[in-house]
Amino acid sequence: MAAFDPSAITAAILSGGEGRRVGGADKGLLSLAGRPLVAHVVAALRGQVGQIVICANRNADRYVQFAPVIADGGSGFRGPLAGIAAALRACSGEWLLTVPVDCPHPPRDLAVRLHDAALAENRDVAVVYDGTRVQPMFALYQSTLAANAEHALRKDMPVVRWQQSLNRALVDYSTRTPEFGNLNTPEEFRQWEQAAHG
Secondary structure (H helix, E strand, O other): OOOOOHHHEEEEEEOOOOOHHHOOOOHHHOEEOOEEHHHHHHHHHEOOEOEEEEEOOOOHHHHOOOOOEEOOOOOOOOOHHHHHHHHHHHOOOOEEEEEEOOOOOOOOOHHHHHHHHHHHOOOOEEEEEOOOOEEEEEEEEEHHHHHHHHHHHHOOOOHHHHHHHOOOEEEEOHHHHHHHOOOOOHHHHHHHHHHHHO
């Protein structure tokens, strides 16, 4: 099996949601422990990958302070597959890692474990299983899937169903489920801060 090379992987932080449970705010830019949420995610990904980009449909001028920004090319909020497809189009490396912006601390070994599983099982995509359910936003894709993603987007396929069509590898994180916790409401932001800082 080929040795893990972070420079072959681009990470895309999916930040294109409507933020309905935070009053329509751009969740990735909300403050968490004194920093925008997206800054926590960028910090967790550094060292795992060669490049980080942010998929966002608004506030590009603010997001670009943290990483280059990619828009999905459509109008409105078209869902996570639109961001994944846009990131795959722009990906110059061999692999694309995706994570959602509302998970402050994705695992530090996420890229290497997904990469190793994809290679070991000869799959084009590897996805996290947290012990209870599949976590489709935490995934690693061969960049050659760009056209396939565009086709799935035109058919309005949910991300999970598209991944299933690709014969995915599942990577078991069942002993580390809390690492995939996401923040959806102002109360969850406060709870995270209290748990992290007392």
